[in-house]
Amino acid sequence: MTILVTGGAGYIGSHTCIELLNQGHKVVVVDNLVNSHSESLQRVEELTGKNIPFYAVDLSNEAEITKVFSEHSIEAVIHFAGLKAVGESVKQPIRYYDNNIRSTLVLCKLMQSFSVKHLVFSSSATVYGLAESNPIPETAPLSATNPYGRTKLFIEYILNDWITTFDGASVALLRYFNPVGAHASGRIGEDPQGIPNNLMPYITQVAAVRREKLSIFGNDYDTVDGTGVRDYIHVVDLAMGHVKALDALIHLTGSHVYNLGTGNGTSVLELVQAFQQATGQPIPYEISARRPGDVATCFADSSKAERELNWKAVRGIVEMCRDSWKWQKENPNGYK
Ligand code: NAD
Numbered sequence: 604m605t606i607l608v609t610g611g612a613g614y615i616g617s618h619t620c621i622e623l624l625n626q627g628h629k630v631v632v633v634d635n636l637v638n639s640h641s642e643s644l645q646r647v648e649e650l651t652g653k654n655i656p657f658y659a660v661d662l663s664n665e666a667e668i669t670k671v672f673s674e675h676s677i678e679a680v681i682h683f684a685g686l687k688a689v690g691e692s693v694k695q696p697i698r699y700y701d702n703n704i705r706s707t708l709v710l711c712k713l714m715q716s717f718s719v720k721h722l723v724f725s726s727s728a729t730v731y732g733l734a735e736s737n738p739i740p741e742t743a744p745l746s747a748t749n750p751y752g753r754t755k756l757f758i759e760y761i762l763n764d765w766i767t768t769f770d771g772a773s774v775a776l777l778r779y780f781n782p783v784g785a786h787a788s789g790r791i792g793e794d795p796q797g798i799p800n801n802l803m804p805y806i807t808q809v810a811a812v813r814r815e816k817l818s819i820f821g822n823d824y825d826t827v828d829g830t831g832v833r834d835y836i837h838v839v840d841l842a843m844g845h846v847k848a849l850d851a852l853i854h855l856t857g858s859h860v861y862n863l864g865t866g867n868g869t870s871v872l873e874l875v876q877a878f879q880q881a882t883g884q885p886i887p888y889e890i891s892a893r894r895p896g897d898v899a900t901c902f903a904d905s906s907k908a909e910r911e912l913n914w915k916a917v918r919g920i921v922e923m924c925r926d927s928w929k930w931q932k933e934n935p936n937g938y939k
């Protein structure tokens with residue numbers, strides 16, 4: 604199949620392009636490079652030996668995206684494009700609503716007019732808000748605590764409404780837990796701009812002595828050691844989840860939601876220890892105040908994806924730490 608990958612130059616998108624190409628699909632990428640570099644796609648081409656037609660345009664530019672649909676026989680879309688920084692979304696809510704929602708509306712409109720019937724959407728565990736119990740199934744109540752999360756929630760509702768008007772079409776809403784790790788080659792990985800918000804890129808920058816020490820946000824939660832517990836998932840497992848979702852969507856109609864996580868919770872201290880063991884790099888840390896808005900624990904019930912998509916995460920915490928470190932060590936300044 605020929606797949607349009609929006610946001611394909613980004614962290615999860617570039618890893619997914621590799622898996623799609625390895626499975627024999629053709630890939631076309633649209634990305635305005637607001638949070639990525641085209642170098643990632645050159646490296647994907649290098650790793651796979653395949654060519655990727657690339658459009659450096661904004662997904663909300665209807666005229667440009669019409670051209671993309673006209674120039675390729677696109678059969679399905681994987682939609683990663685979006686802004687994703689929670690803190691930034693609180694400061695710039697209109698930019699987030701405009702970018703994430705308007706681009707999705709343009710995409711839906713053009714998919715329908717070009718009769719492209721299958722869409723995989725990047726949602727997030729953030730749509731579970733402050734979940735009350737774990738593991739979290741897809742049926743848990745939905746809410747959001749910040750503008751970024753609300754864009755994901757609103758887009759889920761929009762896609763659910765849209766799909767009922769599109770005969771024979773199907774959409775998969777994939778709710779990711781905490782993606783970490785990098786391609787085993789060390790050639791592509793996460794390239795955060797500025798000070799990382801997320802735990803794993805912060806740890807790798809401490810290991811690389813780019814930052815002095817890690818601040819652990821709270822050690823008085825009701826968890827195994829008092830620090831926050833999350834469901835870290837290797838980005839290559841996550842990428843494979845998209846391939847599996849696409850395989851399933853071809854035979855489905857309507858909207859289908861899946862959690863993509865491992866089902867295992869890991870605390871901040873456990874991740875720090877695993878990283879030190881896997882890489883031999885010391886991670887100095889201090890305990891600081893809780894980060895506002897953080898929940899104690901969040902991990903997935905991913906049994907639906909296992910049952911219906913025949914997908915399961917297979918890479919463990921050691922592999923996640925090792926691959927994150929290889930990427931950081933071999934690319935100290937990311938793609939720059
Ligand atoms: P990323 O920032 O690396 O990738 C997103 C890509 O979209 C970037 O390359 C960016 O340049 C592009 N983009 C943004 N707005 C665009 C627009 N209007 N037109 C064209 N391109 C645009 O982020 P990622 O971590 O790869 O995340 C991919 C998707 O998964 C996002 O939608 C994100 O919200 C979602 N998600 C990510 C996480 C995570 O922790 N990484 C967790 C849950 C969900």
Ligand code: UDP
Pocket residue numbers: 781800801802803805817818819820821830831832833871894897
């Ligand atoms: N965390 C931390 N220090 C950091 C970044 C994160 O202690 O510099 C903690 C955070 O409080 C949470 C866990 O690490 O318990 C995962 O945080 P991240 O931002 O990576 O993911 P999210 O909270 O969005 O699930």
